[in-house]
Amino acid sequence: MTAPCLIFLWGPPRSLSTAFLRMMLERGDFLVVHEPFSSIVVQGYFVFEDEPVADASELLKLFREYALHRPIFVKETTEYRYDVIDDPDLVSSGAHSFITRHPRSVIASHYAMNENVTCPEIGFEHQYEIFRMVWDHDGRIPVVVEAEQLMADSCGAVRRYCEQVGIPFISSALSWEPGDRAEWGRTSEWHREVAESRGFRSSARMHLVGVDNKSVLRAFYEHHLPFYEWMCSSCHSTSEEGEQK
Template sequence: MSAAPKPIILWAVPRSRSTAFLRVMLERGDLEVLHEPFSYLQMDGRFEIAGRHVTSTTELLDAMLALNDGGRRVFAKDTSDYKYTSLLEDERLFGGVVNTFMIREPRSAIASHYAMNPKATLDEYGFEYLHAIFEAVRANTGEVPLVIDGDDLVAAPEATVRAYCEHVGLEFMPEALRWDPDKRPNWQRTARWHAEVAASSGLAAKPSRTPERRETPDTNEHLRRIAEYHQPFYDALARHRLVSR
């Protein structure tokens, strides 16, 4: 009997459209989908997975691997606004998991993040730490991980999702690109961060409308400095970005 396919983790900068991608994975119906398990563990000191309460990254990774071996492949999406030091010291993250990455042009992602949390620290915008996770995976596996871009996802959803599925060993299901708008119960605590996805019915850029007033790196010196700081980390990741055909 062949070994079960490895769990998949999508590591993403905040506001990169990663929740929309997770919604596609939910719609498939053949995966155990986990929404930001390591972030919730970091915030709360605990996380519930398959009826089990875990209190450390070691226990959480144990539970993910066990759940994956139970017959349904695990897909987890998480963000790089927290540090996962002990996780990056666990060799199973590199040998037992398929790590993938999601970026978005920093000026747009940072403006969107600031609109949600104007008190965010420099680190919480996440590009530097996402790059650190990427480099840890590359150093420990000897392979360049897959990187997708949130803007590509909405510009060419079918091609981007198809290529991602091919890379991680999933069947591509075009019907998963559409869904009925709904609010997922496990998003309740952070519902305002996911309001657009909850109201959506598929992968698409926001429709044209009167632009909302939003501070950007062009209008806000604080955001300009943040964008300039994180740009090199984005550029380094973008050099490996998937270009779908």
């Protein structure tokens, strides 16, 4: 299998996507890009190769051009429905993969960071839209990594991911030195735990407010749970079929 030159990882906020990005940084074989499209939404631009870019489709074009010379890994959260989702070149631009985590954990963690979070910003509905677009375009179910598997068996989960997207597995990238990274400077307060970590781990934080004791969060949960379940059930069905073969 030819290794892809441009890999996207789409995930709801608080799904361990930044920890996964930290692992990709540790590999050293990709230019790693942190949340470019959300930067355009929040601050009006994203700086790529020292140039501010304000248009998502123009940024996608730059990624494609750059990837002709060096592999790129783009990690993006799905709290917004980005303009680039409507760009016909998006799904064919590279390999699209997804990271997810049970909505119960995502919602509690997101609320702890932002008590003004809205239902769309939880992110599973937007993620599923991209997932279906990629599936319909490629004719096969996209690669999905589950945060719970990363925490339980990081070596196995990352190895499977690498095999599925077609890149070498590098075991040494599963651990790293703690510290902030310039790549996530705009949102560094959201990444304290990753900055303090040495590898994939479960959160030590206990969230006192969640879907069981706050009605608005329960409504968010009931809205987003089907999208999470549809995506996971599709991937689990494919895995079971492969094992039977």
